[in-house]
Amino acid sequence: MPNIVVVGTQWGDEGKGKIVHLLAKDADVIVRYQGGANAGHTVIDSRAEYTFHMIPSGILHPGKTCILGNGMVIDPAALIDEIELLESQQIAVRENFFISHRAHLILPYHRAIERANEKSKGPRRIGTTGRGIGPSYADKMARTGIRMGDLLDPDLFRATLDQNLAEMNLFFNRVYDTESMDLENIFATYCDFGRRLKSHIVDVSLVINDAIDQSKIVLFEGAQGTHLDVDHGTYPFVTSSSSTAGGACTGTGVGPTRINGVVGVTKAYATRVGSGPFPTELNGDASDGLKTRGREFGATTGRPRRCGWYDAVAVKYAVRVNGLSSLAVTKLDVLDGESEIKVCTSYLHDGTQYTDMPFNEAIMHLCEPVYEVMEGWKTPTSGITSYQQLPEPAKRFIAKIEELAGCKVDIVSTGSREDETIILRNPVTGR
Ligand code: GDP
Ligand code: IMO
Ligand code: MG
Numbered sequence: 001m002p003n004i005v006v007v008g009t010q011w012g013d014e015g016k017g018k019i020v021h022l023l024a025k026d027a028d029v030i031v032r033y034q035g036g037a038n039a040g041h042t043v044i045d046s047r048a049e050y051t052f053h054m055i056p057s058g059i060l061h062p063g064k065t066c067i068l069g070n071g072m073v074i075d076p077a078a079l080i081d082e083i084e085l086l087e088s089q090q091i092a093v094r095e096n097f098f099i100s101h102r103a104h105l106i107l108p109y110h111r112a113i114e115r116a117n118e119k120s121k122g123p124r125r126i127g128t129t130g131r132g133i134g135p136s137y138a139d140k141m142a143r144t145g146i147r148m149g150d151l152l153d154p155d156l157f158r159a160t161l162d163q164n165l166a167e168m169n170l171f172f173n174r175v176y177d178t179e180s181m182d183l184e185n186i187f188a189t190y191c192d193f194g195r196r197l198k199s200h201i202v203d204v205s206l207v208i209n210d211a212i213d214q215s216k217i218v219l220f221e222g223a224q225g226t227h228l229d230v231d232h233g234t235y236p237f238v239t240s241s242s243s244t245a246g247g248a249c250t251g252t253g254v255g256p257t258r259i260n261g262v263v264g265v266t267k268a269y270a271t272r273v274g275s276g277p278f279p280t281e282l283n284g285d286a287s288d289g290l291k292t293r294g295r296e297f298g299a300t301t302g303r304p305r306r307c308g309w310y311d312a313v314a315v316k317y318a319v320r321v322n323g324l325s326s327l328a329v330t331k332l333d334v335l336d337g338e339s340e341i342k343v344c345t346s347y348l349h350d351g352t353q354y355t356d357m358p359f360n361e362a363i364m365h366l367c368e369p370v371y372e373v374m375e376g377w378k379t380p381t382s383g384i385t386s387y388q389q390l391p392e393p394a395k396r397f398i399a400k401i402e403e404l405a406g407c408k409v410d411i412v413s414t415g416s417r418e419d420e421t422i423i424l425r426n427p428v429t430g431r
Contacts, residue, residue, distance in 0.1 A: 002261050002427070002428060003219070003220070003261075004027075004217075004219055004263055004427050005222060005248045005259060005261070005262045005263070006019055006023065006219065006220065006221055006222060006262075006263050006328075007225070007244060007245050007262060007263070007264055008224060008225030008226060008243065008265055009225060009226050009266040009315050009324070010225045010226065010266060010270050010272075010314060010315070010318070011225050011234075011270070011273070011276075012039075012224045012228055012271075013040075013225075013267075013273065013296075015265055015328075015330035015413060016265045017042060017043045018043055018044075018416065019263070019265050019328045019330070020041075020221050021045070021058065021060060022411075022418055023219055023427065023428050024057065024060075024061055027058065027217040027218065027219040028064065028211060028216035029064070029065040029207075029208060029216055029218045030056040030057075030064055030065070031056065031067040031069050031219070031220050031221065031252050032054065032056050032072060032221045033069040033251030033252050034072060034224075034242055034247045035072060035073070035133065035243065036074055036133050036136070037053040037054055037078040037106075037129075037131045038053075038128070038131045038224070038239060038300060039224065039300065040298060040299025040301075041223075041299065043057045043060065044417050044418065045418055046418070047090075050089065050091075051299050053078060054074065054078070054079055054082055055082055055086065055097075056221050058221075059091060062092065063096070064096065065096040065097075065211070066098075067099075067207065067252075068100060068204075069100050069251045070100035070101075070253060071241065071242065071247055071250060071251020071252065072100070072104075072251070073132075073241075074099065074148060075132065076105065076148075076196075077189075078106075078131070080196060080197070098200055098202050099148055099200045099202070099204070100148065100201075100203070100253075101147065101148050101149030101152075101202060101204075102203075103147065104136050104139070104140045104147055105145070105146045105147065105150075105190070106133070106136045107132070107136070107146065107164075109164070109172075110132030110136045111130065111131065111132035113135045113168065113176075114131075114132055114134055116172075120176075126238075126276070127273070127274030128239075128274065129298075129300050129301050133239060133240055137230075137240035139164070144160075144163075146160050146161065151191065151194030151197075151201070152201060154194075157194075158183075161186060161190075165183050203253075204253065205254065208252055208253070212254070217428060219428070220248040222244070222247065222248065224239050224241070226244055226314075226317070226322060227314055227317075227318075228243055229241075229242055229247075232244050232317075232321045234276050234357075234361070234364055235361070237274070237275050237276025238276075244318075245262045245322040245324075261325040262325055263325065263326055263327070263427050264315070264319065264322060264324040264326070264327050264407070265328045265330060266315050266327050266330070267331050268310060268331050268332045268397070269290055269294070269308065269309055269310050269335065270307070270308045270311050270314070271294070271305040271307050271308070273303055277364035277367075279308075279367050279368070280309040281306050281308040282309065287307045289337070289338075290307040290334060291304060291305065293337065294307070294331055294334040309343065309344055310341075310342070311369070312344055312404035312405065313344060313347060313357060315327075315404070316356070316404060319406060319407045324407050325407075325427065326408050326410040327401065327407050327408070327410065328410060328411035328412075329409055329411070329412050330413040332397075332412055332413065335376065336378070336379070337376075338376040340374065341375075342369075342373055343374060343401075345372050348367060349363045349366055349368070353370070372400070374393065374396065374397055374400065375393045375396075377392075377393040377394045382415050383415050383417075383420045385414075385419065385420070386422060387422050390412075398412060410426070411423055411427075412424070
């Protein structure tokens with residue numbers, strides 16, 4: 001039975017949460033493999049609206065095993081808040097919920113160093129979510145990070161924290177001119193977090209591989225999107241993890257031979273939060289229309305998302321670097337009011353045409369989109385559940401996405417609710 005990775009093909013907020021929730025119905029185990037509380041997924045089921053930052057949206061289906069992989073960076077305070085909020089909404093989180101002992105911790109100094117660093121960057125700032133993501137991954141790679149499992153060994157935890165804090169406090173005092181952080185306070189608070197999360201902290205690679213051995217179906221959930229990936233995205237305006245499909249292996253301890261497919265979630269237009277190049281970005285009324293109809297405000301920071309036309313160059317690139325087996329197109333209904341719809345097929349810079357993502361940051365910032373203009377449908381598609389019911393121009397738009405991406409569309413989403421979906425083929429069941 002297929003084990004599937006779900007990734008974003010753009011700059012995040014493609015509607016991955018809705019698609020994961022939908023596919024999780026037919027899966028047994030749902031694993032998040034990278035990032036942390038920088039993600040924000042809004043999911044609406046028959047009961048209520050939920051916002052997820054770390055816990056996979058599959059948790060809404062009773063009896064599923066949900067896992068936070070070793071590729072994540074976890075802020076235990078934010079995680080406990082998320083668990084308690086879901087429990088207050090009558091969602092049972094603590095059964096079948098596991099956290100990798102190898103996942104790295106986000107500590108208060110990570111958030112502080114990120115704030116100071118972003119401030120000092122001026123116009124080169126990334127516009128991060130302020131959750132301490134980058135500094136925690138920096139510690140991981142510098143081999144000074146502290147991991148979830150370390151919370152269960154107070155002596156080791158204290159020694160590493162002491163060493164890290166000594167260095168951080170020098171930085172705070174001498175470079176950023178801010179106050180030192182107190183060892184005792186952080187140590188006591190985090191030991192308490194460790195006690196509260198202890199029963200969930202395990203070797204998740206064992207849990208997931210055992211599940212696959214028993215022919216259970218595993219869904220790997222990527223946060224952010226392809227163009228925010230630290231290797232393949234619009235560097236340096238990216239997040240600090242591997243959000244593309246390869247991250248599913250390193251971020252969980254499951255080998256590539258055990259994964260059978262990759263679904264790329266792609267919005268029918270494009271959005272981006274934070275700084276960085278965005279060739280199809282719109283301004284003024286055109287942008288406001290998409291922002292309002294698509295409710296394009298960040299689920300984590302509340303920031304308005306920058307909006308633009310569908311960028312087929314960016315999505316074709318995502319098909320390649322993720323090895324996508326199919327696409328899930330979301331938010332088709334948001335384009336309902338448009339009399340014409342633009343699709344970016346290449347970029348132009350200084351007389352050169354680019355049909356693939358330029359590596360050079362300066363070119364990415366300055367390139368002009370080349371559009372193919374398509375007829376809009378100007379009739380509601382909202383809530384449509386069958387492909388046949390779609391207006392002809394909408395069918396042509398979907399066919400154009402497939403043609404330009406070189407990848408078939410399995411799912412079309414026509415609303416935020418779980419039933420507002422056209423399923424041409426379910427990537428998990430194959431039907
Ligand atoms: P994620 O981070 O990729 O999970 O996406 P977000 O949850 O941050 O943003 C997607 C938003 O669009 C959420 O508020 C969803 O409820 C909503 N959404 C998802 N699919 C559709 C759709 O097909 N149509 C509309 N109108 N909204 C959708
Ligand atoms: P989901 O999973 C959209 C962006 C931030 C910033 C950059 C780096 O909901 O799609 P970070 O805090 O990660 O160091 O910020 O990445 N970013 C996202 N944008 N959706 C997300 O997650 C994002 N997570 C991070 O805005 O530009
Ligand atoms: Mg989001």
